[in-house]
Amino acid sequence: MYGRETPCITNIWLGYIAYRMGARLLIVLSHVSKHYGNICALDDVTLNITKGEFVFLVGPSGAGKSTLLQLLFREEKASEGSVVVDNLNVTRLPRRHVPLLRRKVGVVFQDFKLLNSKTVFENVAFVLQVTGAPKSFIRRRVPQVLNLVGLAGKERAYPEQLSGGEQQRASLARAIANSPRLILADEPTGNLDRDSSWSIMRLLAEFNKRGATVLVATHDWPIVDAMQRRVVEINEGKITRDDEQGGYSRSVATNRALGR
Amino acid sequence: MLRLIGRSVVEGFKSIWAHGLMSLASVGTVAVSLLVLAVFLVVAANLSYVADILEEQVEIVAYCSPEFDREWRETLIEKAEAIPGVGSVAFVGREEALDRLREQFGSQADLLSAVEDDNPLRDHLEITVEDPERIESVARSVGEIQSIDDVAYQREVVERLYSVTEALRTAGVGLVFLLAAATFLLISNTIRLTIFARRDEIEVMRLVGASSAFIWGPLVVEGLLLGMIGAGIAGIAIYWGYQDLVGSLHISLPFLPILGPQPLIGNLIQLLLIIGAMLGIMSSWFSAQRYVKI
Structure with missing residues (x-):
């Protein structure tokens, strides 16, 4: 956003192909595998996500949801296959261009990853400083995003003075400060109570409505069931289900009946 | 930036x-x-x-043997001057040598009082050499003069210093x-x-x-x-x-x-x-x- 991307030939090609196909794809995983030694975290995963989609990534713990997210912002590198995010070939991205990818992606974690030594304002401003935004812009932008997540008035609070839900909202504010095209959330409601979880999910849906593509890995089946969005289920490193509008598991009714 | x-x-x-x-x-x-x-x-x-x-002081000091008789002083100087490559020759008596030392010591000259009664210094010749490169051969010739006991020249010292x-x-x-x-x-x-x-x-x-x-x-x-x-x-x-x-x-x-x-x-x-x-x-x-x- 502030730094210019250097176009490289493969990315131009991929962009062109995507354009010709008429599919405005933001994420293209083709035959992606990830091994950690002998352990296979992802096994031949192929997945396309179109710009503007809201996708739930579900599945049991250790199924490979987090690994899949990590591949998308190059926290991890795929062992096989290709990962393309917003026309950037992530697997072949030279190290010095990794920051450019990460500026396009806002990431939210279960444990918030806020800096406890900085106030809420500073935590959000930090992202913008890192990308070299001018001070005047930061002063304007930070209250704007804090307002958006409903934290207006908490600028001077330290993360430890906030509730879990508020902390997650602060981390959401940080994730969107850069206006990323893609928001990745790894168990964003894992540490939160019901009401806070809903408020976070509603915010993610709101950002989606404003144009961001959102990918949420979650265990929170009541919310998944209620929101009726695209659901991709992963089991033992493989995609086992991809429903355009689905619930947490194949049969929502069964879950409800069992009271799970 | x-x-x-x-x-x-x-x-x-x-x-x-x-x-x-x-x-x-x-x-x-x-x-x-x-x-x-x-x-x-x-x-x-x-x-x-x-x-x-x-190194700048290309000078040979030739010490006379303790038994040296000062009557032969002129002969000694002539002999030294006859050696090719020698510039000037000066005879320095032991008393003079002590005086010089006293001067060098300046304010600390009383350190020398211990040796004043029995001057340990010797008569010697101070010989300058025309060409510093040839100091070694000149020194050898000077050493062959009768009643010259010992020859010292700075180059040796200089070389030792350099190696240290x-x-x-x-x-x-x-x-x-x-x-x-x-x-x-x-x-x-x-x-x-x-x-x-x-x-x-x-x-x-x-x-x-x-x-x-x-x-x-x-x-x-x-x-x-x-x-x-x-x-x-x-x-x-x-x-x-x-x-x-x-x-x-x-x-x-x-x-x-x-x-x-x-x-x-x-x-x-x-x-x-x-x-x-x-x-x-x-x-x-x-x-x-x-x-x-x-």
């Missing part, structure tokens, strides 16, 4: 302050290592200074390499501590797309500062120490040739600062490369 440098400097200072003890240890090792280097260099510089002075200087320099450089390695390890360890202490912040920086310059900047500045502060301390120590030494030597041993503090110490401090800065940058760079993944 300017903002990046500014931020790096501020964060670098903060970090040094935050790791007080470890920073102190790093600064201390840098200071000690560089001080040792400085002492070696100062001693070597002075030795080669003395050698240079002596050389040895000192080699030893100094060797020792300094060892100390530099120790300094390197300590600084890079301090930087590693910084990386560890700030791992959350670094993780967030990576996550939101900070460039590596943004992450490494403060670390490299911290290393640079540690190195330069250490070098500064070593510089101040050698400056004061040497000035003191020169001052007291001028009073107690005024005849000893010693280099003045300037420009020797000025150059030395510049050298120390450069070495300190390079060590600091190199070791912090090493740590950043090694412990911060992008």
Whole structure:
């Protein structure tokens, strides 16, 4: 956003192909595998996500949801296959261009990853400083995003003075400060109570409505069931289900009946 | 860019302050290592200074045997003058030699009172040589003159001095390499501590797309500062120490040739600062490369 991307030939090609196909794809995983030694975290995963989609990534713990997210912002590198995010070939991205990818992606974690030594304002401003935004812009932008997540008035609070839900909202504010095209959330409601979880999910849906593509890995089946969005289920490193509008598991009714 | 440098400097200072003890240890090792280097260099510089002075005096001193009878003095001088390559010849009696020594000692001349009753010095010839290159053959010829006991000329002394200087320099450089390695390890360890202490912040920086310059900047500045502060301390120590030494030597041993503090110490401090800065940058760079993944 502030730094210019250097176009490289493969990315131009991929962009062109995507354009010709008429599919405005933001994420293209083709035959992606990830091994950690002998352990296979992802096994031949192929997945396309179109710009503007809201996708739930579900599945049991250790199924490979987090690994899949990590591949998308190059926290991890795929062992096989290709990962393309917003026309950037992530697997072949030279190290010095990794920051450019990460500026396009806002990431939210279960444990918030806020800096406890900085106030809420500073935590959000930090992202913008890192990308070299001018001070005047930061002063304007930070209250704007804090307002958006409903934290207006908490600028001077330290993360430890906030509730879990508020902390997650602060981390959401940080994730969107850069206006990323893609928001990745790894168990964003894992540490939160019901009401806070809903408020976070509603915010993610709101950002989606404003144009961001959102990918949420979650265990929170009541919310998944209620929101009726695209659901991709992963089991033992493989995609086992991809429903355009689905619930947490194949049969929502069964879950409800069992009271799970 | 300017903002990046500014931020790096501020964060670098903060970090040094935050790791007080470890920073102190790093600064201390840098200071000690560089001080040792400085002492070696100062001693070597002075030795080669003395050698240079002596080399200019191309003079042969031929000592007469104790039984030498002064009646034969003229004959002796003629004999010496007859040797090819000899410039001038002067006879110096033992009394005169003692007087000269007394003069050299200046205020400390009373040191000589012990030997005044029984002058241990000998009559000798002072022979200048036309061509310094030929001093060796001239000295040999002079030594063959009857009643000349012993011949000394400065070149021998000069050469010995040069070889001592050389040895000192080699030893100094060797020792300094060892100390530099120790300094390197300590600084890079301090930087590693910084990386560890700030791992959350670094993780967030990576996550939101900070460039590596943004992450490494403060670390490299911290290393640079540690190195330069250490070098500064070593510089101040050698400056004061040497000035003191020169001052007291001028009073107690005024005849000893010693280099003045300037420009020797000025150059030395510049050298120390450069070495300190390079060590600091190199070791912090090493740590950043090694412990911060992008």
